[in-house]
Amino acid sequence: MNFFNSISIGFKEIWANKFRSALTMLGIVLGVSSLVAMSALVKGMENGMKEALVAIGGLEKVRVEEQEIPAAQRHLADQAIGLTVRDVYALQRSAPLIKLVTPEMRLGRFATVTRNGKSPDWANVTGTWPTAIEMNQHEIQYGRMFNEIDDEQARNVCVIGTGVRDQLFGTPEKGGKEDVVGEKIHINGQPFRIIGVFRRYESELDRKMREMEKDQPKETGGVQRRRGWGSGRGNNSWVYNMKNNTVYTPLNTMWLKLKSGGVGTNTVPDPRLAAMNIKVADIEVLEPALQQARNVMMHTHRGIEDFSFQTQENWSEGITQAIRNQRMSGGFISAISLLVGGIGIMNIMLASITERIREIGIRKAIGATFENVFIQILVESVVLAALGGILGLAASQGIVQLLTLLSPTENTPIITVPAMLLALGLSACVGVLAGLIPAFKAARLDPIQALRYE
Amino acid sequence: MALVELRNVSKIYHLGGEEIRALDDLSLDIESGEFISIIGPSGSGKSTLMHILGCLDSPTKGTIQLDGTMIHNASSRELARIRNQKIGFVFQFFNLLPRLNVMQNVELPMVYAGAGSRERHERVMAALKLVGLENRSKHRPMQLSGGQQQRVAIARALVNNPRIVFADEPTGNLDSNTGEAILDLFRSLSTQGRTIALVTHDPEIAAVTPRRIEIRDGKIAIKVDPKLAGLDRVSARAVPAVASPY
Incomplete structure (x- = not known):
C-alpha cells in the first residue's frame, strides 16, 4: 500500500465528513494563524528596535x-x-x-x-x-x-x-x-x-x-506648543x-x-x-x-x-531580551491553541474509528496489516492537521493585514518564511501526536470482533 | 500433501470460568480444487473453524498447514499476508466499503499486496468480467442489488488469485432466486479449478457441493468422501441448474 494512496484515502475521508472536519481543523487554523501573526508582529517590533541601533552606527x-x-x-x-x-x-x-x-x-x-x-x-x-x-x-x-x-x-x-x-x-x-x-x-x-x-x-x-498628520492635519486646540522630544x-x-x-x-x-x-x-x-x-x-x-x-x-x-x-x-x-520575552508569550498562546486543536483532532479520530470498526475489520480480513491500518489512520490525522495548518497560513495573512489596517502607525508586521515553515511543521507534528492513539487502537482491532461489530 | 491439513485442532474459550471447546480435537484435509461445504447449526463451531482456516484466528492446540506453510503459530503480520495472498473471503453481509466504488472495492486486496495501478486495473476488470459486472465498475455498492453486491464481493475475493475461497453463508442475505445464481457462480468457479469452502447452516445449500462436512459440538459429525460412492454426481443432480439473471 503506497504512501500517496494513503494520503488520497485520508483526503476522501475528510471530504466525506466535510463539516465535522472543518470544525476540527478550526483549532489548528487558529493555532497556526496566531503563531504566524504573532511572530510577524514580533518581527516588526524587532525591526523597529533594530533600526535605531543601525541608525547610530x-x-x-x-x-x-x-x-x-x-x-x-x-x-x-x-x-x-x-x-x-x-x-x-x-x-x-x-x-x-x-x-x-x-x-x-x-x-x-x-x-x-x-x-x-x-x-x-x-x-x-x-x-x-x-x-x-x-x-x-x-x-x-x-x-x-x-x-x-x-x-x-x-x-x-x-x-x-x-x-x-x-x-x-x-x-x-x-x-x-x-x-x-x-x-x-x-x-x-x-x-x-x-x-x-x-x-x-x-x-x-x-x-x-x-x-498621517500630513493627510489629516491635527486639530490644534488651545495654545500652540511643541510637544517635546520623543x-x-x-x-x-x-x-x-x-x-x-x-x-x-x-x-x-x-x-x-x-x-x-x-x-x-x-x-x-x-x-x-x-x-x-x-x-x-x-x-x-x-x-x-x-x-x-x-x-x-x-x-x-x-x-x-x-x-x-x-x-x-x-x-x-536589551533588544534580544525584549524580543525573546515577546516570542515566549506569543509562542505560549499559540502552543495552547495548537494543543487544543490537537485534542480536537484526537477526539474526532477516535469517534471516526469507532464508526469504522467494521470497515477496519474488512480491511484486515482481506490482508491489511497492523502497519497498513496504523498508517491509514495516522495519515488521515496528519492530513487533517496539515490542511488546517495551510488554511491557518492563509488566515494569518488576513490577520496581519487586518492588524496593519487597525493600527497603521505601528511597525509593519512581517511574515517570515521560517515562521510559516515552523507553524506548518508544528501542525503536522500535532497531527502525528493526535493520531497516534487512535491509529494504535484501530490497528490493534481483532478482525473477527471488528467484522461482527454492528 | 493436501492444500489444507488440520491436525487435532482445538479452540478453547474461557467465559466466566467456564471452558468452552468451540473446536474439539478436529482433523480435516481439503484438497486443491475441492468444492466443499461445512455445515452445522449455529454454535456448532463452524464459524470458528472458518476463522481458523481463514487465518483470522489461531487455534489453542493442534497444527494447520496451508499451501505448504504452517500457520497455527504464525505472527499476525504473516497471517495478514496469507489472508491477502492465499485466501479470499465472501461474507453473508457482503462487507463492501460503502464509500468506495466497485472498482476500488475489488482492487483493495491488490492495493495491500502492493500491485501497480495498471496491473490492478487489468485484474480488477478480469475479476469483474468473471462475475458479470464489468460495466458497473464506477457504481457505489449502495447503487447495486444484493446479488450484485455479493458478486462484487466474490470478485474481490478472487482478484489476488487465492488458493482457497471461504464463503460464509453467501446466500444468507439474498432471496432464493438470487441465492441460486450466486451458488451457480460458485459452481462454475469450482469447475474452473478453484478451491471453495462454503460455510452454511442450510443443508439444501450444502447439497450443491460434492463434499460435505457436518460440524457438531466442535467435531466432525458426518464425513462424506467424494471419492467413495460418487456423491459428486448425485449432488450435481440434486440442485437444478438456474439460469443466471444477469
Missing part, C-alpha cells in the same frame, strides 16, 4: 571616550594628555582589525549656532573627518560632505542635519526653505557656509505618524533627534578656528578630542579588535589608561 561601532585615570596611576596625571588625533593615526596604522576610525572634537555646551538671531534649542557641533558620514550612517540629501581639502585648509564650512535646519530656517511643511546649501550661519560668532544637508532620520513609527512611546526617538541636530565641521576648522581664541596666555588650541569612533571589521572579532585597540592606545598613552570603550552590546542585548 550598528553594533560594530565602538566609542572611545576619556576616562578618569585609575587610582594607581593618579601620580602620572600630568602625563595623561587624553585622546588626540595621534591616537587616530596610531589605530589606523597598527590595528588591522579596525576598519575605520574617526575623531570627534566638540564645542560641547559652549556652542552657539545662530542665524538672524534665531538659534536651535541645541545643536551637536562636532569637528570630524569626512569618513564620519560612513561611521555614523549619515546620508547627504542636498549639497555634499566636506572633504580632505576643506579639512586641510580649515575652511569655515559645515554640513547640518534637518533638525538644525528646521529650527534655523523653519520646517519645510510650514514654508521654510528645504535646500539651504550656500546659506550662512554663525557658529560661536564665526560665519560658516552650509555646504550640505543630511537626510531626515526617523523611525518607521515617526514616519508613519508624520504622513513620541512618548518608549521607542528610541532620541537617537534620531540627536542625529538630526548634528552640525559637522572639518576637524581642523574646529580645532584651529573654534577652539582657539580662548582668553588667556595659552594660545595653542586644545588638541583633545571629545571621543573617537572606531568600527571593527566584523562583529565576530569585536573582542580581539578591542584588545588590539587597547594595546595600541596603551602605547600612545604611555601606559596610562585614561580611555575606555563603549559598545552597543547592552542595547543589543
Whole structure:
C-alpha cells in the first residue's frame, strides 16, 4: 500500500465528513494563524528596535571616550594628555582589525549656532573627518560632505542635519526653505557656509505618524506648543533627534578656528578630542579588535589608561531580551491553541474509528496489516492537521493585514518564511501526536470482533 | 500433501470460568480444487473453524498447514499476508466499503499486496468480467442489488488469485432466486479449478457441493468422501441448474 494512496484515502475521508472536519481543523487554523501573526508582529517590533541601533552606527561601532585615570596611576596625571588625533593615526596604522576610525572634537555646551538671531534649542557641533558620514550612517540629501581639502585648509564650512535646519530656517511643511546649501550661519560668532544637508532620520513609527498628520492635519486646540522630544512611546526617538541636530565641521576648522581664541596666555588650541569612533571589521572579532585597540592606545598613552570603550552590546542585548520575552508569550498562546486543536483532532479520530470498526475489520480480513491500518489512520490525522495548518497560513495573512489596517502607525508586521515553515511543521507534528492513539487502537482491532461489530 | 491439513485442532474459550471447546480435537484435509461445504447449526463451531482456516484466528492446540506453510503459530503480520495472498473471503453481509466504488472495492486486496495501478486495473476488470459486472465498475455498492453486491464481493475475493475461497453463508442475505445464481457462480468457479469452502447452516445449500462436512459440538459429525460412492454426481443432480439473471 503506497504512501500517496494513503494520503488520497485520508483526503476522501475528510471530504466525506466535510463539516465535522472543518470544525476540527478550526483549532489548528487558529493555532497556526496566531503563531504566524504573532511572530510577524514580533518581527516588526524587532525591526523597529533594530533600526535605531543601525541608525547610530550598528553594533560594530565602538566609542572611545576619556576616562578618569585609575587610582594607581593618579601620580602620572600630568602625563595623561587624553585622546588626540595621534591616537587616530596610531589605530589606523597598527590595528588591522579596525576598519575605520574617526575623531570627534566638540564645542560641547559652549556652542552657539545662530542665524538672524534665531538659534536651535541645541545643536551637536562636532569637528570630524569626512569618513564620519560612513561611521555614523549619515546620508547627504542636498549639497555634499566636506572633504580632505576643506579639512586641510580649515575652511569655515559645515554640513547640518534637518533638525538644525528646521529650527534655523523653519520646517519645510510650514514654508521654510528645504535646500539651504550656500546659506550662512554663525557658529560661536564665526560665519560658516552650509555646504550640505543630511537626510531626515526617523523611525518607521515617526514616519508613519508624520504622513498621517500630513493627510489629516491635527486639530490644534488651545495654545500652540511643541510637544517635546520623543513620541512618548518608549521607542528610541532620541537617537534620531540627536542625529538630526548634528552640525559637522572639518576637524581642523574646529580645532584651529573654534577652539582657539580662548582668553588667556595659552594660545595653542586644545588638541583633545571629545571621543573617537572606531568600527571593527566584523562583529565576530569585536573582542580581539578591542584588545588590539587597547594595546595600541596603551602605547600612545604611555601606559596610562585614561580611555575606555563603549559598545552597543547592552542595547543589543536589551533588544534580544525584549524580543525573546515577546516570542515566549506569543509562542505560549499559540502552543495552547495548537494543543487544543490537537485534542480536537484526537477526539474526532477516535469517534471516526469507532464508526469504522467494521470497515477496519474488512480491511484486515482481506490482508491489511497492523502497519497498513496504523498508517491509514495516522495519515488521515496528519492530513487533517496539515490542511488546517495551510488554511491557518492563509488566515494569518488576513490577520496581519487586518492588524496593519487597525493600527497603521505601528511597525509593519512581517511574515517570515521560517515562521510559516515552523507553524506548518508544528501542525503536522500535532497531527502525528493526535493520531497516534487512535491509529494504535484501530490497528490493534481483532478482525473477527471488528467484522461482527454492528 | 493436501492444500489444507488440520491436525487435532482445538479452540478453547474461557467465559466466566467456564471452558468452552468451540473446536474439539478436529482433523480435516481439503484438497486443491475441492468444492466443499461445512455445515452445522449455529454454535456448532463452524464459524470458528472458518476463522481458523481463514487465518483470522489461531487455534489453542493442534497444527494447520496451508499451501505448504504452517500457520497455527504464525505472527499476525504473516497471517495478514496469507489472508491477502492465499485466501479470499465472501461474507453473508457482503462487507463492501460503502464509500468506495466497485472498482476500488475489488482492487483493495491488490492495493495491500502492493500491485501497480495498471496491473490492478487489468485484474480488477478480469475479476469483474468473471462475475458479470464489468460495466458497473464506477457504481457505489449502495447503487447495486444484493446479488450484485455479493458478486462484487466474490470478485474481490478472487482478484489476488487465492488458493482457497471461504464463503460464509453467501446466500444468507439474498432471496432464493438470487441465492441460486450466486451458488451457480460458485459452481462454475469450482469447475474452473478453484478451491471453495462454503460455510452454511442450510443443508439444501450444502447439497450443491460434492463434499460435505457436518460440524457438531466442535467435531466432525458426518464425513462424506467424494471419492467413495460418487456423491459428486448425485449432488450435481440434486440442485437444478438456474439460469443466471444477469
